[in-house]
Amino acid sequence: MKPKQPALRERTRRAVQREIGEAALALFVERGYEATTIDDIAAAVGMSQRSVFRYFATKEEIVVGKLDLAADQMLDTLRTRPPGEPVWVSLRRLFDILDEPGQQHIAEPIHRVVLETPALHAAYLQKLQQIQDAVVDALRQRAAAAGRPYAVDDPTPRALTAAAFGCLVAAQHSWLASGATSPLGDAVDRAMATLTPRA
Amino acid sequence: MKPKQPALRERTRRAVQREIGEAALALFVERGYEATTIDDIAAAVGMSQRSVFRYFATKEEIVVGKLDLAADQMLDTLRTRPPGEPVWVSLRRLFDILDEPGQQHIAEPIHRVVLETPALHAAYLQKLQQIQDAVVDALRQRAAAAGRPYAVDDPTPRALTAAAFGCLVAAQHSWLASGATSPLGDAVDRAMATLTPRA
DNA sequence: GTCATGGTTGACAGTGACTGACATGTTCGG
DNA sequence: CCGAACATGTCAGTCACTGTCAACCATGAC
Structure with missing residues (x-):
């Protein structure tokens, strides 16, 4: 039985991705896209910069x-x-x-x-x-x-x-x-x- | 009489820009855009990386x-x-x-x-x-x-x-x-x- | 319970595009 | 020949992005 957890993993993954996306967008709108660094976004959601890039390939993709x-x-x-x-x-x-x-x-x-x-x-x-x-x-x-x-x-x-x-x-x-x-x-x-x- | 040299300066500027552009394009076509670094281009025309950026704002602009x-x-x-x-x-x-x-x-x-x-x-x-x-x-x-x-x-x-x-x-x-x-x-x-x- | 296992994470180092600052020429006007 | 632009090199720094590794879970097998 493999297809049991994959669904869950996928769901949590989406959830995290969503959270990052919302936090990032708020920052982008507030202070501008260029002025917002990936570190800022990472800090806002309490993760490392590296992990943000595990959910989004590029800053633009966010x-x-x-x-x-x-x-x-x-x-x-x-x-x-x-x-x-x-x-x-x-x-x-x-x-x-x-x-x-x-x-x-x-x-x-x-x-x-x-x-x-x-x-x-x-x-x-x-x-x-x-x-x-x-x-x-x-x-x-x-x-x-x-x-x-x-x-x-x-x-x-x-x-x-x-x-x-x-x-x-x-x-x-x-x-x-x-x-x-x-x-x-x-x-x-x-x-x-x-x-x-x-x- | 100011507009005497400006014309010349502008012409040489265009010439250098053109030279960089041609060298860069040759490299891009030959080994690919991503695989070509600005340093490569600078070396190809015998300039410093900094100077290349004085002629083109970004790599894409080339x-x-x-x-x-x-x-x-x-x-x-x-x-x-x-x-x-x-x-x-x-x-x-x-x-x-x-x-x-x-x-x-x-x-x-x-x-x-x-x-x-x-x-x-x-x-x-x-x-x-x-x-x-x-x-x-x-x-x-x-x-x-x-x-x-x-x-x-x-x-x-x-x-x-x-x-x-x-x-x-x-x-x-x-x-x-x-x-x-x-x-x-x-x-x-x-x-x-x-x-x-x-x- | 224990243990292998796959997936997630942080820390770290490295590359490459780009920017600012400064010092050294080179050139042109007077 | 001198001073003012202008071009260039060097150096240091930022930021997006990547590879690597070790630590850390969660799950499922036994």
């Missing part, structure tokens, strides 16, 4: 690692969408999870730190790029399952996905610039409405 | 700094396009300079290193983001000059620009994936043809 969860949710969303739905609509639906009520007040300072810290912004864009790869994969599979597979060299799924994520980033910018008042989803709607996929 | 020139060219291009031209077409034309013949053979290994090295890829995406900001600005100015300014909260210019650059990145991916045979411009054409701006 922040952008939160997107891994979001990525999984996006892929789930994509798989449960009607296979015949227009791709552009499905892509728009992926972003719903970034916009759930109850998270907005928390999400806003995070967004701000990420967009204002060059190192974090770069890491964020890269993570979005990774997510896009997975989304493109899922889109190809879906099309194949629906009997209308894309040709291997057809740039359509990749281009549409890239454009959609580009619109997302554009929407986040204007959302933050206007003080994060109206829901982010509205900004995404407006951004994505400026384009249509060609038949 | 590579992605080359895009600053491209960015200027893009903005020039944008300003010389007919003001009435559809935005999507103008945006497509920005990317022509990345595709000039005679640079392709050189550009390919660079592209490869950038896309395959996480740190560089992140820096690259961030630089593209900066360029987008400038492009959006130019688009707004152009529309205003043509008597059809965008409303301040109109996401159109930002969204279209982000989508176009997303298509560019998508095109680079498939271009590299297919061995960089046909010109990059063709890949960009195909990617951007999958979308149309909504009237």
Whole structure:
């Protein structure tokens, strides 16, 4: 019987990871990302610097690692969408999870730190790029399952996905610039409405 | 008469910067970005590590700094396009300079290193983001000059620009994936043809 | 209970990117 | 030829990150 403890270990691991993440984020928001050292974070949770790095590969991952969860949710969303739905609509639906009520007040300072810290912004864009790869994969599979597979060299799924994520980033910018008042989803709607996929 | 030597100084500065850049790039391509240390680069050009950092703020800048020139060219291009031209077409034309013949053979290994090295890829995406900001600005100015300014909260210019650059990145991916045979411009054409701006 | 065992942790040393400070040239203007 | 910029080297220091090792649990076998 092996699979008995692994579950527990995994759970405690997640718990510690979560604790570090929350403490770190509080410090980042309070005094800035660059001004916060890993030692500060370690001290805040009562661990050694070394152990912090056992839970997060890099300092940036403490922040952008939160997107891994979001990525999984996006892929789930994509798989449960009607296979015949227009791709552009499905892509728009992926972003719903970034916009759930109850998270907005928390999400806003995070967004701000990420967009204002060059190192974090770069890491964020890269993570979005990774997510896009997975989304493109899922889109190809879906099309194949629906009997209308894309040709291997057809740039359509990749281009549409890239454009959609580009619109997302554009929407986040204007959302933050206007003080994060109206829901982010509205900004995404407006951004994505400026384009249509060609038949 | 002050502006006599400054011009010379600036020229020699550019020359040294260029020399460092070329030496570094050769090393990056040969043995990889991560495996190349700043000391290696300094030794290759016969300088101290400190001096290398006087010409480039960061290691990544040695590579992605080359895009600053491209960015200027893009903005020039944008300003010389007919003001009435559809935005999507103008945006497509920005990317022509990345595709000039005679640079392709050189550009390919660079592209490869950038896309395959996480740190560089992140820096690259961030630089593209900066360029987008400038492009959006130019688009707004152009529309205003043509008597059809965008409303301040109109996401159109930002969204279209982000989508176009997303298509560019998508095109680079498939271009590299297919061995960089046909010109990059063709890949960009195909990617951007999958979308149309909504009237 | 005891003991092997896998997984977690802290302490320590080391690398590499980067920064600040200072001292030494080299160059250019007068 | 002299003084003021400017470029460069050296050195010391910070911080992110990695490898290693020894101590330390918790669990399961006996």
